Amino acid sequence: MMFKPSSPLLSGLLWKIPWRLSAPQKARQRKRLRGVDRVVDTVSAALERNGFTTKSVERWYAEMPREEEMLPKDKYTIFDKKEKKYRKGIHKLPKWTRVSQRVNPPGF
Protein backbone atom coordinates (compact mmCIF):
# COMPACT_ATOMS: atom_id res chain seq x y z
CA MET A 1 0.00 0.00 0.00
CA MET A 2 1.43 3.38 -1.01
CA PHE A 3 -0.51 5.65 1.31
CA LYS A 4 0.01 5.02 4.94
CA PRO A 5 -2.55 6.93 6.97
CA SER A 6 -1.00 8.66 9.95
CA SER A 7 -2.20 11.64 11.93
CA PRO A 8 0.30 14.17 10.44
CA LEU A 9 -0.74 13.17 6.89
CA LEU A 10 -4.47 13.10 7.53
CA SER A 11 -4.74 16.45 9.28
CA GLY A 12 -3.27 19.84 8.42
CA LEU A 13 -1.22 21.50 11.11
CA LEU A 14 0.12 18.96 13.53
CA TRP A 15 3.19 19.62 15.60
CA LYS A 16 5.52 16.75 16.04
CA ILE A 17 7.88 17.15 18.96
CA PRO A 18 10.42 14.31 18.97
CA TRP A 19 10.33 12.26 22.14
CA ARG A 20 14.08 12.54 22.75
CA LEU A 21 16.79 15.13 22.22
CA SER A 22 19.24 14.90 19.31
CA ALA A 23 22.99 14.68 19.95
CA PRO A 24 23.67 18.38 19.18
CA GLN A 25 20.74 19.41 21.38
CA LYS A 26 22.25 17.39 24.21
CA ALA A 27 25.66 18.97 23.57
CA ARG A 28 24.13 22.44 23.76
CA GLN A 29 22.27 21.48 26.93
CA ARG A 30 25.58 20.45 28.56
CA LYS A 31 27.14 23.71 27.41
CA ARG A 32 24.32 25.71 29.02
CA LEU A 33 24.61 23.73 32.26
CA ARG A 34 28.35 24.44 32.38
CA GLY A 35 27.67 28.11 31.63
CA VAL A 36 25.41 28.39 34.68
CA ASP A 37 28.04 26.60 36.81
CA ARG A 38 30.64 29.08 35.59
CA VAL A 39 28.46 32.09 36.49
CA VAL A 40 27.85 30.75 40.01
CA ASP A 41 31.57 29.98 40.48
CA THR A 42 32.55 33.49 39.37
CA VAL A 43 30.02 35.12 41.69
CA SER A 44 31.06 32.90 44.61
CA ALA A 45 34.79 33.54 44.09
CA ALA A 46 34.25 37.31 43.84
CA LEU A 47 32.17 37.39 47.02
CA GLU A 48 34.72 35.31 48.90
CA ARG A 49 37.55 37.59 47.84
CA ASN A 50 35.64 40.59 49.18
CA GLY A 51 34.61 38.83 52.38
CA PHE A 52 30.88 38.45 51.72
CA THR A 53 28.54 35.48 51.76
CA THR A 54 25.18 35.14 50.01
CA LYS A 55 22.41 32.72 50.89
CA SER A 56 21.37 32.05 47.28
CA VAL A 57 24.93 31.01 46.30
CA GLU A 58 25.34 28.78 49.37
CA ARG A 59 21.97 27.19 48.72
CA TRP A 60 22.90 26.51 45.09
CA TYR A 61 26.09 24.72 46.14
CA ALA A 62 24.24 22.77 48.83
CA GLU A 63 21.37 21.62 46.62
CA MET A 64 22.41 21.59 42.97
CA PRO A 65 24.81 19.10 41.36
CA ARG A 66 27.38 20.41 38.88
CA GLU A 67 27.19 19.45 35.21
CA GLU A 68 29.93 16.81 35.53
CA GLU A 69 28.29 15.30 38.62
CA MET A 70 24.89 14.87 36.99
CA LEU A 71 23.66 11.63 35.48
CA PRO A 72 22.71 11.72 31.79
CA LYS A 73 19.19 10.85 32.93
CA ASP A 74 18.98 14.10 34.88
CA LYS A 75 20.59 16.22 32.17
CA TYR A 76 18.24 15.23 29.37
CA THR A 77 15.03 14.08 31.04
CA ILE A 78 12.70 15.38 33.69
CA PHE A 79 10.33 13.77 36.18
CA ASP A 80 6.67 13.71 35.16
CA LYS A 81 4.05 11.84 37.15
CA LYS A 82 1.85 11.35 34.08
CA GLU A 83 4.50 9.60 31.92
CA LYS A 84 5.22 5.91 31.72
CA LYS A 85 8.28 5.25 33.94
CA TYR A 86 7.88 8.84 35.22
CA ARG A 87 10.38 10.45 32.80
CA LYS A 88 9.99 12.70 29.77
CA GLY A 89 12.45 14.66 27.63
CA ILE A 90 13.61 17.90 29.19
CA HIS A 91 12.71 19.70 25.96
CA LYS A 92 9.05 19.30 26.94
CA LEU A 93 9.66 21.70 29.83
CA PRO A 94 8.52 25.23 28.92
CA LYS A 95 11.51 27.60 28.40
CA TRP A 96 13.82 24.65 29.02
CA THR A 97 16.90 26.43 27.65
CA ARG A 98 16.57 29.24 30.17
CA VAL A 99 15.63 27.50 33.42
CA SER A 100 17.70 25.43 35.85
CA GLN A 101 16.15 21.98 36.26
CA ARG A 102 18.69 19.62 37.83
CA VAL A 103 17.16 17.66 40.69
CA ASN A 104 14.36 15.12 41.03
CA PRO A 105 11.58 14.93 43.61
CA PRO A 106 12.51 12.77 46.61
CA GLY A 107 12.42 9.07 45.76
CA PHE A 108 12.77 9.54 41.97
Added chain:
Amino acid sequence: MSSYFRITLMRSAIGLPRRTHDVLKALGLKKRMATVFHPVSPSVAGNIMKVKELVEVQEVDRRLTKQEVHLERKPDPGYYVEKRAGTELRECRRA
Protein backbone atom coordinates in the same frame (compact mmCIF):
# COMPACT_ATOMS: atom_id res chain seq x y z
CA MET B 1 40.33 46.57 47.26
CA SER B 2 36.89 46.70 45.68
CA SER B 3 36.15 44.90 42.47
CA TYR B 4 33.25 44.89 40.08
CA PHE B 5 30.97 42.41 38.40
CA ARG B 6 30.97 42.79 34.65
CA ILE B 7 27.56 41.43 33.61
CA THR B 8 26.54 40.83 30.00
CA LEU B 9 23.02 39.79 29.01
CA MET B 10 23.41 36.83 26.63
CA ARG B 11 19.84 35.50 26.52
CA SER B 12 16.70 37.62 26.46
CA ALA B 13 14.02 37.23 29.13
CA ILE B 14 11.16 37.24 26.59
CA GLY B 15 8.42 34.90 27.78
CA LEU B 16 9.92 34.50 31.24
CA PRO B 17 8.14 35.62 34.42
CA ARG B 18 7.69 39.30 35.16
CA ARG B 19 10.05 39.00 38.16
CA THR B 20 12.90 38.00 35.84
CA HIS B 21 12.30 41.08 33.69
CA ASP B 22 12.28 43.23 36.83
CA VAL B 23 15.61 41.81 38.02
CA LEU B 24 17.19 42.61 34.64
CA LYS B 25 15.75 46.11 34.86
CA ALA B 26 17.21 46.48 38.36
CA LEU B 27 20.62 45.45 37.04
CA GLY B 28 20.25 47.94 34.18
CA LEU B 29 20.24 45.33 31.41
CA LYS B 30 17.83 46.55 28.75
CA LYS B 31 18.77 44.47 25.72
CA ARG B 32 20.79 41.45 24.74
CA MET B 33 24.60 41.88 24.68
CA ALA B 34 24.28 44.93 26.96
CA THR B 35 27.12 45.13 29.50
CA VAL B 36 26.89 46.71 32.96
CA PHE B 37 29.30 47.03 35.89
CA HIS B 38 28.24 46.71 39.51
CA PRO B 39 30.38 46.63 42.67
CA VAL B 40 30.73 43.18 44.23
CA SER B 41 28.11 43.02 46.97
CA PRO B 42 25.67 40.42 48.31
CA SER B 43 22.64 42.20 46.86
CA VAL B 44 24.08 42.33 43.34
CA ALA B 45 25.14 38.69 43.71
CA GLY B 46 21.58 37.78 44.64
CA ASN B 47 20.30 39.56 41.56
CA ILE B 48 22.80 37.74 39.35
CA MET B 49 21.70 34.41 40.86
CA LYS B 50 18.12 35.20 39.83
CA VAL B 51 19.13 35.56 36.18
CA LYS B 52 22.18 33.24 36.07
CA GLU B 53 20.85 31.38 33.01
CA LEU B 54 20.67 34.60 30.99
CA VAL B 55 23.94 36.38 31.77
CA GLU B 56 27.71 36.00 31.62
CA VAL B 57 29.67 37.36 34.57
CA GLN B 58 33.30 38.35 35.08
CA GLU B 59 35.02 39.94 38.06
CA VAL B 60 37.01 43.01 37.01
CA ASP B 61 39.07 45.65 38.81
CA ARG B 62 37.43 48.75 37.42
CA ARG B 63 34.34 49.92 35.57
CA LEU B 64 34.88 50.39 31.86
CA THR B 65 33.09 53.24 30.13
CA LYS B 66 30.52 52.50 27.45
CA GLN B 67 33.08 53.70 24.87
CA GLU B 68 35.73 51.25 26.10
CA VAL B 69 33.29 48.33 26.03
CA HIS B 70 32.36 49.29 22.47
CA LEU B 71 36.00 49.54 21.36
CA GLU B 72 36.63 45.96 22.61
CA ARG B 73 34.17 44.72 20.03
CA LYS B 74 35.42 46.93 17.20
CA PRO B 75 37.15 44.93 14.47
CA ASP B 76 40.65 45.74 13.20
CA PRO B 77 40.24 48.33 10.38
CA GLY B 78 42.90 46.61 8.24
CA TYR B 79 45.04 49.75 7.77
CA TYR B 80 46.97 52.23 9.86
CA VAL B 81 47.65 55.93 9.34
CA GLU B 82 51.35 56.72 8.91
CA LYS B 83 50.94 60.48 8.96
CA ARG B 84 48.01 62.86 9.29
CA ALA B 85 47.41 65.32 6.41
CA GLY B 86 47.89 68.32 8.72
CA THR B 87 51.27 67.11 9.98
CA GLU B 88 52.48 66.42 6.47
CA LEU B 89 51.40 69.91 5.28
CA ARG B 90 53.26 71.57 8.16
CA GLU B 91 56.39 69.54 7.41
CA CYS B 92 56.21 70.55 3.73
CA ARG B 93 55.89 74.23 4.62
CA ARG B 94 58.83 74.05 7.01
CA ALA B 95 61.03 72.44 4.36
